[in-house]
Amino acid sequence: MQKTSKIFWLLIAALVLILAAWGEVKALHSPAVTARIADLELPGHFIYRLQTWVAALSCIAVYSFLFKENPFYRFFEHALLGCATGYSCAVVMRQNLYSQWLVPIKKSIVNVMASNYTREDIATIALIFAGVIGLLWYFQYSKKYFWVSRIAMCISLGAGAGLAFKDTFNQLIPQITGTFKNICPSEYAMPGAPLIDRFYAGCENAIFVIGTVSVLMYFFFAFGNKNAIVKGSSKIGRWYLMIALGAFFGNTFMSRLSALIERVHFLMAEWLLLSQM
Amino acid sequence: MSKRNILKIIAFVVGLYFFLEYILPEKVGGEFDSYEVNSPVCVEKQGKKLQFYVGNYYKGRGNIGRMVKTDSGWKKDPKPVLQRSLFLRFDQYGLAEPDCAMTPGGLTLLYMGQNEKEPVLCFAESSDDGKTFQKKGPAVFATNDLFKVSENNPNGFLPDKIKTFAAEYANGQWEVFLFTMTYRVFRAAGPDLKHLRLEEEPLVGATLTEKSPNAFDVALEGGAPTLFYIMDREILKFKKDASGQWTPLTWKAPAGNGSNDTMYAGGRYNSADGTLYLGTRQTQKGRPIDSPFETTLCAVKLRDLSDGSPLATEMTFYKKVGAQPRPTYLSYGTEWAGKFLTVVGSFAIFIAMINLMLFHGKKIYQSALNYNAPLGEEKLPGGGAPMRNFLKNAGYSAVFLIFLAVMIVCALKGQTDEAEGTGWKTTFDFLFNAIQAPMGSAVFSMITFYMISAAYRSFKVRSLEAGFLMAAAIVCMVGQMPIGELLASLVPESWKLLQLPWLSGKLLSVLNAAAYRAVLIGTLIGSVAISLRIWLGLDNSVYSSVD
Amino acid sequence: MMAEENKKRSLWDRIQFCDPRILYALFAVVVIVFEMVQVKMPVPNPVWVGKLYEKVESLPLDKAVLIDCDYGAGNRGECEGQFKAFIQHLFARNIKFMVVTWTTNVEGQKLGRQVLDEVAKKMGKVDGEDYVMFQAIVNAGGVTLQSLAKDIHGFVVKDINGRDLGEIPMMKNFKSINDVSLIYRVAYSWGGIPWIGFVQSVYGTPLAAGSAGIESSTAYPYLDSGQLCGLLAGAAGAAAYEKRIIDAGITEETGIGTKTVSVQSFATLFVVVSILISNFAMFMSKAQSRRANV
Structure with a gap:
């Protein structure tokens, strides 16, 4: 059985390699490939195909994990980790710390030295203090002065806590006011609409209001469920939650599927050239 | 005081600043028209000159103020006479372009109410010289006798959307002229503002100007309407000639206009004194400056010369914005606080990199120790060939560190304009497009398979x-x-x-x-x-x- | 022994608990076949896609759009189509836009830039005159958005090419959130950055979202309350928007969203059918064991 399985996988690998080789031959004369190289502004055909091959191999490495963890997968996994970490740090270094912090401070110091400064220049120079606080994060690596790193954390936490009120109330109030819907729309509210349409609209709004209230009741644990109204409405709330969770599952699945299709599209269209780019 | 309490106090003080910055207003005090003044309309009652204008406290939320002409100039009422409604939706966002007329009952003020949908033409009535007004809601138009309205058509079912309007009252009859979005002008008449009969044919069927006017007014001279189009720096007066064509007479802005940096905004023509009362706005390179202090009210006297050609004279600036509010200095620090926290956050991002480097570096170091360790004294598990063990234990860590270093260098050097076409950019693009992007996508999509088998089984x-x-x-x-x-x-x-x-x-x-x-x-x-x-x-x- | 055990298990049990690799293989075949054979199908037309389209059609030309490009490689299949179709529409209407990116997701900057450069080249638009992409900003929560809203130039400082914002011709007219007519966030999670709490509710600037399917279901309460004015949900949203811009003659190219949903249909159908088969097998297995007990 194991031998059969090995032969099977070898055959698959051989087939893929043949298709890939055929794809390379096609790529040499493919106008779609030429257009793609121009779009990506790559220096040449070889770099593009090398890039495509490495990308394809990295995808296959990831999918090989579905069968078993293997060195091929682990190699690419660590390469991904290195690239992702390095890119984030490089962007923060260049685009935040250098461009948005150091360069304005330098400019402001020059203005102050030339006695041609404004209040904004003083405020910018004061941002040096932000760097000092930022460096406190690295006291995490000291056993004795570990608590100093908490200063930076507390500043961020305090700011987050203070701002949370603004964010919450600005989101919450329209949500609460939006729940008060017209469950009996008149002709003025829906001009020209026949009675049956106004009835359906009223039903829809009523379903919405009942849903919101019953789900809120479901999560209300402050008092017991002995009350018949509370019990009944929590039951209704559960139904609504089931439907919402079902919709969530459906959307989740479609989302993951889109990512898979995008990868398959890349492998089929750009690597093997078996479908349209 | 313990360290924990010090940290708690720091968090509390920082949080308190942001909490107060949210709770307290940005500015306190100031008059209701401290941001902007515009669209004056003048009316005379028994020799007493009254003027109503739009005053904004902040951008876009206009209220209507009142001024009375005295010997020493225009005296303003401290509070606005008409304000936007919080609960009635027609003018929730403010009032604009007022027009005023004397009626047997007192004063009627018409205005464009701003809301989240289309502006609505509304009116309010006053019986005490405009000191207080009662809102009467939208004016209603119809082309037939059925004055129907709906939620989306509060002014009735109009042939076109209203941009602005002008109104006159004479001999017990209202005449309202609607200037629409397609630059047509419709005329409507009626005994009251809830029953205005629209003429089917527009008064002006095709656009008379290339650009939309900043203000529009109509004067009835002998029953025939004269149209005023106030453009950026000129005033156009249209009269119908014998052949029925609208002929323009143009007043250029008078010499007292100051400079090319002043342009006309909204306003109305007062036939009684032949004066155009306008709001003006400062501009910079042709665009209006969007800040307070840059708007004023002015009066432009209009007269015709002996040969009938128009002349605009005596431009008098008589009203600036009101007293400015005082800032609560909390808002001054918000931008600086944002920059402060982003810098602090930037430093935190490197902690992930440092932790990973320490972890993988330690593995390599220990594997290196293991490599040379005598038999039986290995620090990491495994026997057999040392190179194979080294690779097994630390090979991947080495891969991580190599890619990390290469990516940092290439990303730093390869992302500027000068790097275009260089090896740094090519390598950076290669690493991103060949490893990071495809693998990120593949890892995300891998879960699909698990979801399928989980869904199938469970x-x-x-x-x-x-x-x-x-x-x-x-x-x-x-x-x-x-x-x-x-x-x-x-x-x-x-x-x-x-x-x-x-x-x-x-x-x-x-x-x-x-x-x-x-x-x-x-x-x-x-x-x-x-x-x-x-x-x-x-x-x-x-x-x-x-x- | 395994074979004997398998023999004891009924057909229905074997169907219910089959080797998942069979499912993976069948699923892969379905996806590969329909990827190669692109079947043309009617594109869905969700209401909120239409509202976003009409919103963009009614935007004034003297203000800019602020795009928050925060999608990653993992949701490229959904968000890239949404982003591309949206900027094609903006370019066609000659509406200028600014693109904001975050350090928490630097992939968004790189991927967004690739798409932006490609589309701009095809439509003859110039960086600095028709659009600007800012340098990445550190996401420190609402305080970042507050500072950005008040003073874009002072907070962002430079664009992605390293030019000062003050020197860029387009940016002379756009200094704060008051110069922005619409914020469009394209990301895995539309709510990851608190635009609603700190910008939309404070300044009234309309906010629209293009998000991955997973997070799109959490957007509906905000759409209902008016805090969001439009939504592109997943690849279906991208396909619907692409169809609209194709119908409007802005482009003739089929976007990635349309290509994805065509395959997605059949893959979804496969999953639905397999779940139904599994449930049917469960019922039959229960009926069989009840009959055996009787």
Whole structure:
């Protein structure tokens, strides 16, 4: 059985390699490939195909994990980790710390030295203090002065806590006011609409209001469920939650599927050239 | 004082600043027209000159103020006489372009009410010289005797959307001229503003100017309307000639206009004194400056020369914006606080990199020790060839560190304009497009397979609720896909309930939205509670390793 | 022994608990076949896609759009189509836009830039005159958005090419959130950055979202309350928007969203059918064991 399985996988690998080789031959004369190289502004055909091959191999490495963890997968996994970490740090270094912090401070110091400064220049120079606080994060690596790193954390936490009120109330109030819907729309509210349409609209709004209230009741644990109204409405709330969770599952699945299709599209269209780019 | 308490105080003070910055207004004091003044309209009653104008406290929220002409100039009422409504939707966002007329009952002020939908032409009445007004709602127009309105058509069913208007009252009859979005002008007349009969044919059928005027007014001279179009720096007066064509007479802005940096905004013509009362706005390189202090009210006297050609003279600036509010200095620090926190956050990002480097570096170091360690004294498990063990234990760590270093260097050097065409950019693009992007996508998509097998094995309908869950998932999935549209085309329109796209839409926007709203309300209230605990220092989990 | 055990298990049990690799293989075949054979199907037309389209059609030309490009490689299949179709529409209407990116997701900057450069080249638009992409900003929560809203130039400082914002011709007219007519966030999670709490509710600037399917279901309460004015949900949303811009003659190219949903339909159908088969097998297995007990 194991031998059969090995032969099977070898055959698959051989087939893929043949298709890939055929794809390379096609790529040499493919106008779609030429257009793609121009779009990506790559220096040449070889770099593009090398890039495509490495990308394809990295995808296959990831999918090989579905069968078993293997060195091929682990190699690419660590390469991904290195690239992702390095890119984030490089962007923060260049685009935040250098461009948005150091360069304005330098400019402001020059203005102050030339006695041609404004209040904004003083405020910018004061941002040096932000760097000092930022460096406190690295006291995490000291056993004795570990608590100093908490200063930076507390500043961020305090700011987050203070701002949370603004964010919450600005989101919450329209949500609460939006729940008060017209469950009996008149002709003025829906001009020209026949009675049956106004009835359906009223039903829809009523379903919405009942849903919101019953789900809120479901999560209300402050008092017991002995009350018949509370019990009944929590039951209704559960139904609504089931439907919402079902919709969530459906959307989740479609989302993951889109990512898979995008990868398959890349492998089929750009690597093997078996479908349209 | 313990270290924990010091940290709690720091968090509290920082949080207090942001909390107060949210609770307290940005500015306090100041008059209702401290931001902008515009659109004056003058009216005379028994020798007493009154003027109404739009005054804004901040951008876009106009109220109507009142001024009375005295010997020493125009005297302003301290409070506005007409303000936007918070609960009536027609003028929730402010009032604009007022026009005024004397009626037997007193004064009637018409204005464009701003709201989230289209502006609405509304009116208010006063019986005490305009000191107080009662709002009467929208004016109603109709081309027949049925003065019908609706939620989306509060002014009635008009042939075109109203941009601005002009109104006159004479001999017990209202005449309202509507300037529409397509630059046509319609005339309507009626005994009161709730019953205005629109003429079917527009007064002006085609646009008379290339650009929309900043203000529009009409004067009735002998029953025939004269149209005033106030453009950026000129005033156009249109009169119908014998052949029925609208002929313009143009007044250029008078010499007293100051400079090319002043342009006309809104206003009205007062036939009694032949003066155009206008708002003006400062500009910079042709664009209006969007800040306070840059608007004024002025009066431009209009007269015709002996040969009939127009002349605009005596431009008098008589009203600037009101007294400015004082800033609460809390708002001054917001931008600086934002920059401060982003810099502090920037330094934190390197901690992940340092931790990873330490972890993998330690592995390499220990493997290196192992490599040379005598037999039996290895620090890491494994026997056999040292190179194979070294690679097994530290090879991947080396891969990580190599890619990290290469990516940092290439990203730093390869992202500028000067790097275009260099090896740094090519390498950076290669690493990103060949490793980071495709693998990120592949890892995300891998879960699909697990979801399929999990759904196949575990998604079993063992109860009615599970059945509902499955039905909702299937409807949601299929309804949003083209296959759902294809299946829907097979279902007749009368059986809409069975059309999956419709069903899926309703499921998401009604049932799902209702459930999520409740969850959201609970989550938001919970987040306030937690934020309050952290801010007040009641939550000790944050300071667990500090005494 | 395994074979004997398998023999004891009924057909229905074997169907219910089959080797998942069979499912993976069948699923892969379905996806590969329909990827190669692109079947043209009617594209769905969700209501909120239409509202976003009309919103963009009614935007004034003297203000800019602020795009928050925060999608990653993982949701490229959904968000890239949404982003591309949206900027094609903006370019066609000659509406200028600014693109904001975050350090928490630097992939968004790189991927967004690739798409932006490609589309701009095809439509003859110039960086600095028709659009600007800012340098990445550190996401420190609402305080970042507050500072950005008040003073874009002072907070962002430079664009992605390293030029000062003050020197860029387009940016002379756009200094704060008051110069922005619409914020469009394209990301995995539309709510990851608190635009609603700190910008939409404070300044009234309309906010629209293009998000991955997972997070789109959490947007519906906000759409209902008016805090969001439009939504592109997943690849279906991208396909619907692409169809609209194709119908409007802005482009003739089929976008990635349309290509994805065509395959997604059949893959979804496969999953639905397999779940139904599994449930059917469960019921039959239960009926069989009940009959055996009787």
